[in-house]
Amino acid sequence: MxxxxxxxxxxxxxxxxxxxxxxxxxxxxxxxxxxxxxxxxxxxxxxxxxxxxxxxxxxxxxxxxxxxxxxxxxxxxxxxxxSTISRTHYSLPVKTTQMRIIRRISAAFKDIPGGQYLGPSRDYTQRLLNFELDSENKSHIKRFLHESELEYKKLSNEDIGMFPKVVDLLRKEGLVIDSKKQEFEEPFDITREAVAYPLARSGRLQAMARGETGGMLMIAYTSMRGYGDIHPTLGELRVGYVPVYINKNGEEIYAGEVLVTEAEVIARFISKDKTDKPRFTIGYGFCFGHNELKAISMAILDRTMQAEKPKVPAEDQEFVLSHIDGIESSGFCAHWKLPHYITFQSDLDRIRATRKKRGGDE
Structure with missing residues (x-):
């Protein structure tokens, strides 16, 4: 070309x-x-x-x-x-059981250790325009914050505490299939290693962690809607701050905390081998910031891509991971705005020549 x-x-x-x-x-x-x-x-x-x-x-x-x-x-x-910043350290694995919770719910169990914690969410509100926001000013904000400070004083770090993982309740009963060996594998780094399929789960999770929310939601929805057989239950959704540590000269150094969203979905799995006991499988989602749609979509896609023989798009690693990066896909879409004069002129010449040969020129 x-x-x-x-x-x-x-x-x-x-x-x-x-x-x-x-x-x-x-x-x-x-x-x-x-x-x-x-x-x-x-x-x-x-x-x-x-x-x-x-x-x-x-x-x-x-x-x-x-x-x-x-x-x-x-x-x-x-x-x-x-891409302009030097990478000086790798963080140690984050322990989400140490998360300082601001929101934590489960759709699988009503009563969970520590209780359901709704936190900041629009899930329970009507989606109606709030015209009062148009006249909001500093005095309104100051008064609201003063009232809220008294009402939500109990939300201090010490009062919220830490909670055990809901899915661990199923693990204790042996009802969950876990891939233990993956916990000890060296994480795949998609920013420094060439991606080849099938890709290790750590690489898949890394790619999805920076995937575009809308794209991931769309592909995950295809499986839930019928183009696949994964219709999971949300075992636990967590939003909160996790501590981050780095290893420096053999010593664990506290680097700060980051806000993250974590989701674990539970899907049924019945083995064709009648001697094998039926168990649940888990899909995992984790991303920076408060982004519940992304974390849940990621967890669903993590589960769909565990299929041994992909039958639908959501189960195909190459299909999913090659299309969920918003920056990559938007870049390809944007390239159509660049000059394509030569290629289009070639198509135009071929169309005209073909029409002339077939006597279709009008």
């Missing part, structure tokens, strides 16, 4: 870039501060943090401002920024 270098047009490109700021600012409203985006658009920031594969909420908020709220573009910018 050949392309022709485009001459000129530099001034037009520079003006196109200037127009981005013009259209962002032409309304005359006060500029949105990065801190406001980081604090008040937290779910959008968390989505960019996860899909950009870099836990940097401030930089994610800055990318959102730069991209005018386009989360995929912001994720692209954040991932490009991460």
């Amino acid at each position: 050949g392309y022709v270098a485009v001459k000129g047009g530099l001034e037009a490109i520079e003006n196109s870039e200037k127009l981005l700021d013009f259209f962002r600012l032409k309304g005359g409203s006060s500029p949105v501060q990065v801190r406001q985006i980081q604090e008040q658009f937290r779910l959008a920031v968390d989505k960019v943090v996860g899909e950009g594969s870099l836990y940097a909420p401030y930089h994610a908020a800055l990318a959102l401002k730069q991209s005018e709220g386009d989360t995929i573009e912001a994720s692209f910018i954040l991932r490009a920024f991460s």
